[in-house]
Amino acid sequence: MRHRFHSICPYFAMFPETFVAKHLAATRFNGVVFDPFCGRGTTIFEALLNGREAAGCDLHPVAVCITGAKCNPPNRGEALARIDELEASLSILPPLPLSEEMAEFFAACFHTDTYEEVRFLRANLDWRNDRTDRFIAALCLGALHGESHRSPNYFSNRMPRTISTKPAYSVRWWVKHGYAAPRRDVFAILRNMVDFRFRTPPPESRGEVVESDARKANMAFPNLEGKVTDIITSPPYLDTTNYREDQWLRLWFLGEPPKSTQARDDGRHCNRTLYWSFLKEAWEGVAPLLAPQARVVVRIGGRKLSKEEMFASLSASLKDATGRLVKPVDDGVTTPVKRTQANSFRGAKASPTVEHDFCFLIS
Numbered sequence: 001m002r003h004r005f006h007s008i009c010p011y012f013a014m015f016p017e018t019f020v021a022k023h024l025a026a027t028r029f030n031g032v033v034f035d036p037f038c039g040r041g042t043t044i045f046e047a048l049l050n051g052r053e054a055a056g057c058d059l060h061p062v063a064v065c066i067t068g069a070k071c072n073p074p075n076r077g078e079a080l081a082r083i084d085e086l087e088a089s090l091s092i093l094p095p096l097p098l099s100e101e102m103a104e105f106f107a108a109c110f111h112t113d114t115y116e117e118v119r120f121l122r123a124n125l126d127w128r129n130d131r132t133d134r135f136i137a138a139l140c141l142g143a144l145h146g147e148s149h150r151s152p153n154y155f156s157n158r159m160p161r162t163i164s165t166k167p168a169y170s171v172r173w174w175v176k177h178g179y180a181a182p183r184r185d186v187f188a189i190l191r192n193m194v195d196f197r198f199r200t201p202p203p204e205s206r207g208e209v210v211e212s213d214a215r216k217a218n219m220a221f222p223n224l225e226g227k228v229t230d231i232i233t234s235p236p237y238l239d240t241t242n243y244r245e246d247q248w249l250r251l252w253f254l255g256e257p258p259k260s261t262q263a264r265d266d267g268r269h270c271n272r273t274l275y276w277s278f279l280k281e282a283w284e285g286v287a288p289l290l291a292p293q294a295r296v297v298v299r300i301g302g303r304k305l306s307k308e309e310m311f312a313s314l315s316a317s318l319k320d321a322t323g324r325l326v327k328p329v330d331d332g333v334t335t336p337v338k339r340t341q342a343n344s345f346r347g348a349k350a351s352p353t354v355e356h357d358f359c360f361l362i363s
């Protein structure tokens with residue numbers, strides 16, 4: 001049975017755990033498995049399930065919260081006790097100062113009582129420092145918005161579960177169709193979700209996840225110097241998505257101000273020269289962690305790059321960054337990208353149609 005922690009919260013551009021399992025089975029190494037762009041933690045969690053030591057980082061708080069929840073969870077009893085404690089101390093918080101657009105959005109997105117519970121949890125879950133709170137916060141992220149007409153477990157008015165739609169667009173759509181936010185008992189949903197998720201027991205060992213730029217992975221993980229034998233990762237693709245803008249409501253839940261438009265994280269991702277130098281810098285950040293023999297698996301896509309360019313530029317960036325011998329295992333395996341909910345919202349042009357998996361041995 002698929003482990004129930006895998007799907008704790010959707011996250012786009014995630015790769016399936018079978019991809020990770022296949023590469024773990026193919027490796028002859030047995031050191032630490034590392035993912036410098038860990039997203040929702042598929043590599044780290046699957047590695048733990050396979051009895052491997054694992055760690056990783058990501059810049060995105062949503063990714064760090066979800067991965068941290070999966071890879072260093074509380075036990076079921078601790079999670080349920082904390083939910084009881086939070087419910088018992090529920091209080092109505094003073095209203096948040098909101099722009100007119102945001103006030104309209106929140107009023108239409110959540111039923112008044114649900115909104116108070118959500119805001120209370122937002123203010124009281126210490127998700128960065130406490131693993132039980134992080135687990136509950138990750139459950140909330142997974143339930144915060146979604147197709148609430150299809151499932152009683154989503155807190156919001158009808159929304160896609162993968163991306164947070166823009167406030168004005170969402171309100172126009174709800175008004176046009178006469179959709180009202182459902183009353184949800186957030187604490188009851190959380191208790192049900194804890195029961196559901198813990199039906200598959202968490203792995204014995206824990207994984208380490210740090211909110212860090214991949215380019216500084218060596219500083220974030222000084223304890224892993226020379227210990228990483230396997231990297232299985234998928235970096236952001238060239239000019240494909242702005243992970244912050246599409247996740248603005250989940251970022252709000254994690255404590256950021258309500259803001260649906262953001263400056264691009266890093267202009268380097270929009271032009272191929274800067275993109276490849278960004279990846280080279282990321283490998284430089286990871287290089288000190290690599291063991292004398294290591295295997296690097298990279299899933300990568302992008303409408304503007306040919307497979308040949310990706311292969312050549314990836315090999316070159318790995319060689320330049322590590323100063324070591326980089327030997328491709330094959331020519332790269334190409335697979336079509338499945339049509340996802342996030343892709344359909346971004347429009348066909350924004351999403352790559354194929355992805356390539358490249359594998360290199362570094363010695």
Ligand SMILES: C[S@@+](CC[C@H](N)C(=O)[O-])C[C@H]1O[C@@H](n2cnc3c(N)ncnc32)[C@H](O)[C@@H]1O
Nearest residue numbers: 013014015037039040042058059060213214236
């Ligand atoms: C393609 S996704 C990885 C998805 C992941 N494989 C999964 O299964 O969920 C790329 C990730 O890179 C992260 N990212 C982008 N720039 C980064 C950087 N400079 N350092 C670390 N992470 C970064 C994004 O936040 C995103 O989570």
